[in-house]
Amino acid sequence: MLEILKNIQYYTNEQPNAIALQFDDEVLTYENLHREISKAQSHFPELQVGSRVGLLSDEPMINMVYYFAIHMIGGVPCFLDTNWSTTLINELIDTYHIEYLLEADGEITITKTHATNVHYIDEQSQVKDLLHIGFTSGTTGLPKAYYRNEPSWLASYIENEKLLHHDESIFIAPGPLAHSLSLYTCIYALWSGRTFIGQQHFDAQQLMQHIQQQTQSIALFLVPTMLSQLVHIPSETKMLTSILSSGAKLSPQLFQDVTTTFPQANIIEFFGTSEASFISYNFNQTAPTDSVGQLFPNVTYQLEEQDSDQIGLLHVKSNMTFSGYVNCKVIQPQSWIETGDYAYVKDQNLYLVSRKSERLIIGGKNVYPTAVEQHVKQLDGIDEAVMIGEPHTRFGEIAVLIYMGHRELDYLSLRRYLLQTLSRYEVPSKLVKVSTMPFTNSGKVARGTLRELYLKGELEI
CATH class of the missing domain: 3.40.50.12780 (ANL, N-terminal domain)
Incomplete structure (x- = not known):
């Protein structure tokens, strides 16, 4: 029993x-x-x-x-x-x-x-x-x-x-x-x-x-x-x-x-x-x-496919x-x-950089949306931030940051802020402020739906 x-x-x-x-x-x-x-x-x-x-x-x-x-x-x-x-x-x-x-x-x-x-x-x-x-x-x-x-x-x-x-x-x-x-x-x-x-x-x-x-x-x-x-x-x-x-x-x-x-x-x-x-x-x-x-x-971890920054695909036991x-x-x-997450570990603290399915490849470089989103969400007045990819003829895709909050982000100011800790190719190319985002029943942002709405031009601005 x-x-x-x-x-x-x-x-x-x-x-x-x-x-x-x-x-x-x-x-x-x-x-x-x-x-x-x-x-x-x-x-x-x-x-x-x-x-x-x-x-x-x-x-x-x-x-x-x-x-x-x-x-x-x-x-x-x-x-x-x-x-x-x-x-x-x-x-x-x-x-x-x-x-x-x-x-x-x-x-x-x-x-x-x-x-x-x-x-x-x-x-x-x-x-x-x-x-x-x-x-x-x-x-x-x-x-x-x-x-x-x-x-x-x-x-x-x-x-x-x-x-x-x-x-x-x-x-x-x-x-x-x-x-x-x-x-x-x-x-x-x-x-x-x-x-x-x-x-x-x-x-x-x-x-x-x-x-x-x-x-x-x-x-x-x-x-x-x-x-x-x-x-x-x-x-x-x-x-x-x-x-x-x-x-x-x-x-x-x-x-x-x-x-x-x-x-x-x-x-x-x-x-x-x-x-x-x-x-x-x-x-x-x-x-x-x-x-x-x-x-x-009681959790043991492995990071597979690690890159030069020690970021790898997280496995746990x-x-x-x-x-x-x-x-x-x-x-x-x-x-x-x-887990389906790209991550790294430092001093037994876990750092997520992207879901496997959400990783962007911009001009041949790996870009992990979670890392960028976490920096943006640390700003006062920002309630939610999601970075998605938009198809681009030259770079394959470019990054678009979609965010909610009572603050209006200035692109140049955000770029200077992000470049303090991130690489130039990780900075999003576009900013889009919205009044609402689609969520799953479990309370998470429905990223696929959000990207689809953006590409169709159907986001509530």
């Missing part, structure tokens, strides 16, 4: 009346959660061990109850995003052999893939203590399914505990459970006997009200786009003692806003990927400005990594994982 199931049973006996889960105004104590899980098991009378069940209810409480009920009878939960189209969901069901579906109304249906292909069981059985099947964001095509085993998350929880200095008893993550961070936080809370508070849909005003109502220390897990909304809501939040941000580096301005709004809270920024889990952390921005923080002590993509070869623990 998985550790999380054993722990829920333990806390049901030890603290039955303690709140386990709360989504908006719906609450379950540990005792009630255990009872609901037992009831939900009866809805799967013919579920075979290893069968995959898609979770698609629009009520997160139902999804979590069934998540554990599926485990109790040997199935494998697969979290699907309710924002995906029916066509996309049907394609995922076919591609990844999801045999059952928990529908939006809470009903269980058998899909057309039921009992049609059992070969996936052989691959799946190679994953020890399989926790669930998750999905990447799918911003560039069909979302990729991957295996997440329980030991990898337990190892991550142990590392997270070292960074929580106030013995927080309430964990809050307002994002969708289909996104890894919120589900990770929910399982983390229940594994450790804490209270988890989530939302059916992100509502910054309502979230602040929930925070203000608490009388025990709170750790808040979220992405920067959510955090940027919270800092503009007047509040008294003395119980919020840790803010854990993932998905993108906080700009200096947002970091300053957060420390002003929540002066009692430690701000812990994580860098990681769905595949590698946590790789580095930055505690109260004490790491060097250009870095994404210090490598976790730890006990926190995933178990591979579905329909591919299972990855065993402590295997090397390619």
Whole structure:
């Protein structure tokens, strides 16, 4: 039996009346959660061990109850995003052999893939203590399914505990459970006997009200786009003692806003990927400005294809990594994982310079957008900055910096500023200020969409 199931049973006996889960105004104590899980098991009378069940209810409480009920009878939960189209969901069901579906109304249906292909069981059985099947964001095509085993998350929880200095008893993550961070936080809370508070849909005003109502220390897990909304809501939040941000580096301005709004809270920024889990952390921005923080002590790294500046393609190995993509070869623990990032490491601090897919080649020179973007986002009044490539007959492509904020950048001044630390060919050729940018459901800038809008001349200036 998985550790999380054993722990829920333990806390049901030890603290039955303690709140386990709360989504908006719906609450379950540990005792009630255990009872609901037992009831939900009866809805799967013919579920075979290893069968995959898609979770698609629009009520997160139902999804979590069934998540554990599926485990109790040997199935494998697969979290699907309710924002995906029916066509996309049907394609995922076919591609990844999801045999059952928990529908939006809470009903269980058998899909057309039921009992049609059992070969996936052989691959799946190679994953020890399989926790669930998750999905990447799918911003560039069909979302990729991957295996997440329980030991990898337990190892991550142990590392997270070292960074929580106030013995927080309430964990809050307002994002969708289909996104890894919120589900990770929910399982983390229940594994450790804490209270988890989530939302059916992100509502910054309502979230602040929930925070203000608490009388025990709170750790808040979220992405920067959510955090940027919270800092503009007047509040008294003395119980919020840790803010854990993932998905993108906080700009200096947002970091300053957060420390002003929540002066009692430690701000812990994580860098990681769905595949590698946590790789580095930055505690109260004490790491060097250009870095994404210090490598976790249980993370080993390699840099392949290094250039003259020691920049290479980052590979990591730890006990926190995933178990591979579905329909591919299972990855065993402590295997090397390619992150898709060009990076370098100095004094155990990790510096990202570009995604593999985002690297520009201008006049035969490698240009890494992340390095330029980080410098620009350090300027006061800049909220977001993204550098993309535009086709060019002479140089192959040129760099275009697209940015948001209340500041208007002057090209010559920006050029002088960037040339203090960057090479001439890294300076963007064009500046474009916009009023908004497209974002993914997980809160990251949708770079491909942004570039497409720019090339079509459809950006909102």
